[in-house]
Amino acid sequence: MKKDNIKFIQGNEACVEGALYAGLDFFAGYPITPSTEIAELLSLRLPQKGGKFIQMEDEIASMCAIIGASLTGNKVMTATSGPGFSLMQEALGYAVMAEIPCVVVNVQRGGPSTGIPTHVSQGDVNQARWGTHGDHAIVTITASNHQDVFKTTVDAFNISETYRTPVILLYDEVVGHMRERLVVPKKGELPLAQRLRTSVKEGVDYHPYLPREDGRLPMSDFGAVHRYNVTGLFHDMWGFPSDNPDIVHGLLRHLVDKIQNNVHEITRYREYHLKDAEIVLVSYGSSARSANHVVVSRRARGERLGILELQTLWPFPYDLVREKCANAKYVVVVEMNMGQIMEEVRRAVDRPEKVFLANRIDGSFIKPTDIRSILRLIQGKGV
Amino acid sequence: MAVKDYIRERFFPHIWCPGCGHGIVMNSLLRALNELGMSKNEIVMVSGIGCSARISGYLDFHTLHTLHGRALAFATGVKMSRPELNLIVPMGDGDALAIGGNHFIHAARRNIDLTAIVMNNRIYGMTGGQYSPLSGYGTMATTAPYTNIDHAFDTVELATAAGATFVARSTTYHVQQLTKILKQAVLHEGFSVVEILTQCPTYFGRKNRVGGAVEMMESYKKNTTSIGSKAKKENPDLIERGIFVQKEMPEYCDEYDKVIERAKAKIANE
16 A cells, blocks of 8 residues: 655755745745755645746745745745845745744755855854844744754744744755655644734724734725735734834834743643653754764763753743753753754753763764764863 | 815824925826726725835825835735736835836736836935935035036936836926926836926925926926937936837736636646
């Protein structure tokens, strides 16, 4: 019997499967390694379900086009890598300011600049957080295996539609290009969120930027029954530009609070063997695969190691990390950058001096032996 | 419907300087839409950043005030999602052809059904009078204190070469012609470009000592002529006004509908 729902595919393809499952309608993108397969596959698949794909002239235009398409009521996505992600930052800020749901995939490669396009890195963690200018909140999610790539992609759409915010899917070259099994969940198995639409009738005054008490902002499909203004300027409840200090302060607080007040709902993670762990490895993305390997092999020797695998990187789950690392003698952050998440873990835990870094920044995938070398140093067993 | 019914009075007064040509452009556009009998609900206006871009806020359409230079890219996303709507994209000369130049030529190449209006006042007004890609060699600007050495684009030639299927030019002096051209541009199915020479007495006028709004508008009368006129043959320096290109080509959203048909046929056959 042929099982259509079991696939042996690349992570980039798992992301496409997740996006289509979530109800993606529109994709705009520009070719860039190592994310290109996402665009290629969607150019094939989207029109088959009546959706639309367009290859724009650059990543700036891609980001702008998906924002325009989302406003009219579509679920939208773009996919890119380092240099393209840099180009998208201004329009990403527009989506934050105008509260337009969209999903941005960044399959990380080594940077800065053109860097090392076909090799792995996790160097864009802080760019995902602070790449666009100005105070703001943003959601960033990652995954270490294809089943989770699928699920986090669906989650990204759900969070984006629920909170009317851009969500960044921060995968990496290893996850994007590695092939492994994916079991596509049945329709209805994973919940799908739809954006909250306004109940204001045609002909009645609709205030596009007047949030409800719970912070949610009911939306009217742009170009349909209500005519309103959308801008990247600070704006009043009509969506009209304003420099009134109360309005500016109120809007900025709203944009940040709607994410920060829901950290618990947005946080996704996995944990293994944490209960009695003396050494906690904190990792994410493909790095977590090597970290997990170390934990499993050391556990077999009776050593008390555990792993906290973060999926939601931003808003950073400080409370979760503090709680999970509370009883650890040492915390080792495993990542492929110069300590971008390690800094956050240090801010989270009670004793920052117990936090160490096991990393690689040379374009090579971090191996279990790289992590073991750091563990030996920490445990005073020599190099 | 009266022209004033297209306006959001709540958001007036506008920010434009006394003598600015942008109000004339707005008036001509509204007259054109009114004469076409278009309803407010079927029009989406997408603008970028600059004095010209503020036009969208004042009008009671579906209005999207976006990023500097990117209006056409946002508009492409809206149009592909809702092809039945009429999209009008007013831009300044710097907005359309400097920071937005790449989007401009590629929107033209695709022949997507957008009406691009280039409000050409030859200066960056909102930031206080810097030279634009249409200021031209020998002009003065706050960033060209020793005179400008950058040569200007010819918007009409650029749009034509890029593949726009409707290309026209007029001025704020020639309001009757402007309204007629805008009507045809909006009706045209494909990418249409209308360049409108519009005066900025505050910055371009003062910096270049070409007088106030009245003198600048009079110069449009003196320095322009109809396409292919006798006057043009006698004085090649005159700027031509009228419709330069008007041709039928497959429109992008229609073409994408065919892509969807082919994709669906492919699965049906599998």
